[in-house]
Amino acid sequence: MKEKNGLYIHIPFCKSKCVYCGFYSTVNQKDVDKYVSFLIKEMALRCREANGEPIKTVYFGGGTPSVLQTPQLQQIINFAKKCFSFEEDMEMTIEGNPEQLTADYCRNLKTLGFNRISIGIQSFHDEILQFLGRKHSAKEALKAVENAHNAGFENISIDLIYGVNERNNERWQKELDTAFHLPIKHFSAYALTVEENSLLYRRIHQHKTVEPDEDLASIQYNILSESVENSPFAQYEVSNFAMKGWESKHNSAYWHRVPYIGLGASAHSYDGQHRQWNAPNLSGYFTQIEEGKTYYERETLTDIDQHNEFVLLGLRTRNGINLREMEKLFGHERTDALLKYFESEVENNLYQLKDNRLRLTPQGLWHADGITSGAFLTNSVDV
Ligand code: SF4
Numbered sequence: 001m002k003e004k005n006g007l008y009i010h011i012p013f014c015k016s017k018c019v020y021c022g023f024y025s026t027v028n029q030k031d032v033d034k035y036v037s038f039l040i041k042e043m044a045l046r047c048r049e050a051n052g053e054p055i056k057t058v059y060f061g062g063g064t065p066s067v068l069q070t071p072q073l074q075q076i077i078n079f080a081k082k083c084f085s086f087e088e089d090m091e092m093t094i095e096g097n098p099e100q101l102t103a104d105y106c107r108n109l110k111t112l113g114f115n116r117i118s119i120g121i122q123s124f125h126d127e128i129l130q131f132l133g134r135k136h137s138a139k140e141a142l143k144a145v146e147n148a149h150n151a152g153f154e155n156i157s158i159d160l161i162y163g164v165n166e167r168n169n170e171r172w173q174k175e176l177d178t179a180f181h182l183p184i185k186h187f188s189a190y191a192l193t194v195e196e197n198s199l200l201y202r203r204i205h206q207h208k209t210v211e212p213d214e215d216l217a218s219i220q221y222n223i224l225s226e227s228v229e230n231s232p233f234a235q236y237e238v239s240n241f242a243m244k245g246w247e248s249k250h251n252s253a254y255w256h257r258v259p260y261i262g263l264g265a266s267a268h269s270y271d272g273q274h275r276q277w278n279a280p281n282l283s284g285y286f287t288q289i290e291e292g293k294t295y296y297e298r299e300t301l302t303d304i305d306q307h308n309e310f311v312l313l314g315l316r317t318r319n320g321i322n323l324r325e326m327e328k329l330f331g332h333e334r335t336d337a338l339l340k341y342f343e344s345e346v347e348n349n350l351y352q353l354k355d356n357r358l359r360l361t362p363q364g365l366w367h368a369d370g371i372t373s374g375a376f377l378t379n380s381v382d383v
Helices: 032-050 070-083 103-111 126-132 138-150 169-180 199-205 214-229 249-255 282-290 303-316 323-330 332-345 362-366 368-375
Strands: 006-011 055-062 086-096 116-122 155-162 186-191 234-237 240-242 260-263 268-270 274-277 297-300 351-354 357-360
Touching (some): 006 249, 032 260, 070 086, 126 138, 138 155, 155 214, 323 332, 357 362
Parallel strands (some): 006 055
Antiparallel strands (some): 186 240, 234 240
């Protein structure tokens, strides 16, 4: 068994449902205490998976982890410390929504050991926040960053959404300027997409609203790329931007295929050879843990799956693929085939080949999904 370096803890509760959300989460809070006790049971079942190796990053994601009260977070962290060994200077992140990040709550998070906070802001305009179904105001968004900063968080990240029809390019530019003047070290920016099980999807199909305009999203991505060029931030993944040295260690480990343990309903785990999932909803999760099962479904990655993940995850990062590493892992024939695919199928301005690395340019990153799927191997093709 390979050691795990990351611990992900999923909190599937939200105060309300955002229109674009396709994740599993529930607004019913009656099972929060029970859920905390089941997370602890799951940790007890899975302690040995870390093999005694220190955990380098912990990430509380959701859902909305900030719906948990401080004592509930404390219970989880205390047990995790008994179960796993934590590296001394590990990164410990919590996601939170602005309306919950009061001055007191932020101070408590700091006392609990969190040293990174990721705030779901999405927009600095009330009108857009309302369209997105967010429960906070623009003022609360700014206040949440201030509270986190005053509580001593140096490593603050915010999330933004672009490609919203209701926001023109000028407004988007202004929102980026607002973000760049905040005491943050990192931000994530996502294009609005229509997930099949989201409220937005239903509203579009009931003709209550229209689909997000893809051209608008592409223009706003270009505005984002150009603005970042003149800012202290740099793009290091399709949707992630950081000041130098402040890249998310937890997410970077995912992209480098470092093993991690995922706890909680619908959480995924990876051990280098397998990907496994917990049951996708609360009742399924409670049953799974009551039956003492450490996963709900498990998949053994074939050589081709590993190859495709290597290509997909590598190309989504600004550092791209290390071709020497690829040769070592998958052989030179596959590496040559990948280079040939780029030479023949991908426009020159979308990628760069330098210092034995194959990288997508910022424009290429916008087309990352299409480019990488063209580079995938299928089980029927053996290169
Ligand atoms: S987007 Fe985040 S906060 Fe909104 S419903 Fe989904 S998980 Fe909850």
